[in-house]
Amino acid sequence: MRLFKRLxxxxxxxxxxxxxxxxxxxxxVKKFSKGEDNVYSISYLTxxxxxxxxxxxxxxxxxxxxxxVMVMSALARNDLRIIYESWISLLNEExxxxxxxxxxxxxxxxxxxxxxxxxxxxxxxxxxxxxIEEIKEDNNEESKIFSIVNCDKNEFNSVVEQFEKQLYxxxxxxxxxxxxxxxxxLLNKMKRRKVFSLLICGKSGVGKTEVGRILQRQMYPDxxxxxxxxxxxxxxxxxWSLIGSPKGYVGSEQGGELTNKILHSKSKIIVIDELDKADxxxxxxxxxMLEDGQYTDLDGKVINLDGYIIVFTANLxxxxxxxxxxxxxxSRFDMTYEFQPLSYTDKLKFITDFTDKLLKDYKEHIxxxxxxxxxxxxxxxxxxxxxxxxxxxxxxxxxxxELVGEESAWK
Numbered sequence: 001m002r003l004f005k006r007l008x009x010x011x012x013x014x015x016x017x018x019x020x021x022x023x024x025x026x027x028x029v030k031k032f033s034k035g036e037d038n039v040y041s042i043s044y045l046t047x048x049x050x051x052x053x054x055x056x057x058x059x060x061x062x063x064x065x066x067x068x069v070m071v072m073s074a075l076a077r078n079d080l081r082i083i084y085e086s087w088i089s090l091l092n093e094e095x096x097x098x099x100x101x102x103x104x105x106x107x108x109x110x111x112x113x114x115x116x117x118x119x120x121x122x123x124x125x126x127x128x129x130x131x132i133e134e135i136k137e138d139n140n141e142e143s144k145i146f147s148i149v150n151c152d153k154n155e156f157n158s159v160v161e162q163f164e165k166q167l168y169x170x171x172x173x174x175x176x177x178x179x180x181x182x183x184x185x186l187l188n189k190m191k192r193r194k195v196f197s198l199l200i201c202g203k204s205g206v207g208k209t210e211v212g213r214i215l216q217r218q219m220y221p222d223x224x225x226x227x228x229x230x231x232x233x234x235x236x237x238x239x240w241s242l243i244g245s246p247k248g249y250v251g252s253e254q255g256g257e258l259t260n261k262i263l264h265s266k267s268k269i270i271v272i273d274e275l276d277k278a279d280x281x282x283x284x285x286x287x288x289m290l291e292d293g294q295y296t297d298l299d300g301k302v303i304n305l306d307g308y309i310i311v312f313t314a315n316l317x318x319x320x321x322x323x324x325x326x327x328x329x330x331s332r333f334d335m336t337y338e339f340q341p342l343s344y345t346d347k348l349k350f351i352t353d354f355t356d357k358l359l360k361d362y363k364e365h366i367x368x369x370x371x372x373x374x375x376x377x378x379x380x381x382x383x384x385x386x387x388x389x390x391x392x393x394x395x396x397x398x399x400x401x402e403l404v405g406e407e408s409a410w411k
Contacts, residue, residue, distance in 0.1 A: 014117070014118060014119060014120050015092070015100065015101060015118060015119055015120075016100075016119075016120060016121070016122035017101055017102070017103060017108065017111060017112060017119035017120065017121060017122055018064065018100060018101065018102035018103075018122050019102060019103050019104065019105045019108045019121075019122070020102060020103075020104060020105065021105050028102070039063070039064045039065075039066060039102070040063055040064070040065055040066065041065075041066045041068075041069060042065055042066060042067050042069055042070045042087075062098045062099070062100075063098070063099060063100075064099075064100045064101065064102050065091070065099065065100070065101050065102070066101075066102050066103065066104075067101050067102070067103050067111060067115075068103050068104045068107055070084050070087075071103060071107045071110055071111045071114060071115075072107065074114050075110060075114070081114060084115070085115065085117075085118070088101075088115065088118050089118075092118075101119065108121065145266050145268075146219055146220070146268075147268055147307040148181065148184075148185065148196070148219070148268070148307065148309060149184075149185050149188040149189070149306075149307040150307070156181075156182075156185075159215075159218050159219060160178050160181070162214075162218050163177075163214050163215065163218060164178075166214045166217075166218075167207060167210060167211065167214055168207065168342055168346045168347075168349060168350045168389075169207070169342040169343060169346035170207065170339060170340075173337050173339070176335065176337070177198070177335065180196075180198075180334055180335050181196065181309075184196040184334060188306075188307065193293070193334075194292075194293025194294070194305060194306045194307070194308075195289075195290055195293045195305050195306075195308050195309075195310055196308070196309045196310070196334050197290050197309075197310045197311075197312065197332065197333050197334050197335075198211075198309075198310075198311055198312065198333060198334060198335035198336070198337070199275070199312045199313075199314065199321075199325070199330075199333045199335070199336045199337070200311065200312070200313050200314075200336075200337050200338075200339055201313075201314050201315075201316045201317060201321045201336070201337070201338045201339070202315070202316075202317065202338050202339035202340065203315065203317075203339075203341065203387060203388070204315055204388060204390075205387065205388030205389050205390045205391060206339040206340065206341055206342070206387065206388070206389065207339055207342070207389060208273075208313040208339055209271060209273055209311075209313055210389075211311050212225075212227070212269055212270075212271030212311035212313075213225075213271070215269045215309060215311070216267060216269045216271075219267070219268070219269065220265075220266060220267035220268070220269060223265050223266045223267040224261065224264060224265040224267065225265070225267060225269070225271070226258075226261045226262055226265055226267055226269065226270045226271065227261075227270075227271040227272075227273065228242070228257060228258055228261075228270075228271070228272050228273065229273040229274055230272070230273065230274045230275060230276075230277040230278045230282070231273065231274045231277055233277070233278065233282075238278070238279055238281065238282055239279075239281040239282055239285055240256065240298065241256060241257060242256045242257060242258045242259075242282065242285070243256035243258055243259050243285070243295065243297040243298060244256035244259055244297045244298045256297060256298075258270075259297045259301070259303060262303055262305075263303075268307055268308045268309065269308070269309050269311070270305075270308060270309070270310045270311070271310075271311045271313070272286075272310065272311070272312045272313070273313050274313065274314065274315065275312045275313065275314045275325070276314040276315060276316050276321070276324050276325070280326075283325070283326050283329050284329075286312075286329055286332075287326070287328045287329040287332055289305070290310075290329075290332040290333075291332060293305050293306055294306075312333070317338055321336075321338075341387035342387070342389070347383065347389075347392065348379070350389060350392070351378065351379060351383055351392065351396060352375075352379060354393060354396055355374075355375050355378050355379070355396060355400070356375070358396070358397065358400050359371050359374065359375065362404065369404055374400070374403050374404065377399075377403060378396060378399055378400065378403070381395075381399060383395060383396070
């Protein structure tokens with residue numbers, strides 16, 4: 001009799017029944033489970049034998065109970081309905097203000113029919129689920145952006161092939177880089193690693209930064225590059241310049257250089273030049289970023305770096321880079337490599353290819369010239385004394401201008 005009275009009292013207190021789409025449960029939880037809220041299956045409660053005697057689960061102030069399994073059972077066995085109604089009644093009596101219910105959408109109509117005294121469809125849920133579908137569509141668009149972790153084998157091989165062609169010399173590095181990148185793709189799919197990071201050391205002008213530039217050109221040719229040079233950072237506050245100042249400080253509304261570049265580019269290639277010039281705060285920041293695959297800027301915004309390739313460079317060699325870069329950060333790099341100056345053969349190929357590009361540009365934009373003779377004269381000049389490719393490139397351009405004549409500028 002007591003149970004019957006309780007049932008009759010609660011039948012006049014209908015709750016709005018939430019629902020979720022099959023395959024969208026995680027999104028549903030994020031939308032409806034606020035703060036300390038939690039979602040529990042009714043089967044969890046009965047298994048724990050606590051369904052009828054608690055005011056909160058594990059100290060949670062508000063929770064949502066998924067009754068999908070209960071509806072499925074009630075459809076199969078009519079005799080269970082009265083038992084389930086008693087459960088709902090007792091749960092509502094004990095937890096009226098801090099409990100809600102949900103069901104998988106395909107059972108929504110049946111749930112409202114079977115337990116018509118307790119539940120009615122929640123119109124607000126319709127709006128939210130529409131928003132969730134829109135978010136999923138946006139995420140699908142986002143997933144179409146090229147990433148090394150979601151490309152197919154042919155795309156991967158194409159990127160690697162072009163990378164190897166465009167990076168002069170460093171054959172051992174190229175071979176190892178491909179293997180490590182494949183290992184990263186596997187570990188990323190296993191949810192074991194978010195970011196692929198490599199530290200390239202060596203003298204200035206040996207091709208360290210070119211690694212990042214080539215990857216950017218191959219994978220994101222139309223997007224803004226994400227490049228930070230710590231040669232431009234000095235003194236206290238460099239971390240703030242990188243990821244933004246705390247709210248209330250001068251310049252906080254502008255954000256940090258790294259954060260702004262990431263947010264304004266679809267590229268997933270980050271180049272960090274001259275890491276050896278960073279301070280301890282920067283080292284700690286990168287250690288945590290590589291560990292977590294994300295970071296939180298000083299405005300509280302979480303920057304997710306899943307699938308990113310980060311190329312760090314340093315003007316150091318094997319003898320001193322371990323002394324300059326703290327062990328906790330050094331141990332987080334997936335690859336470390338020291339670039340040596342190019343061989344005579346590699347430098348000659350670099351000079352030849354660059355000269356061909358200059359001749360092509362001249363012919364396309366200005367007119368014809370004696371290509372064979374100019375190329376021969378440039379190649380015969382002695383550029384081999386320099387190991388710095390930037391210096392060689394500049395000298396080739398200067399000699400090219402001298403050979404074609406400065407008057408060519410006015411053609």
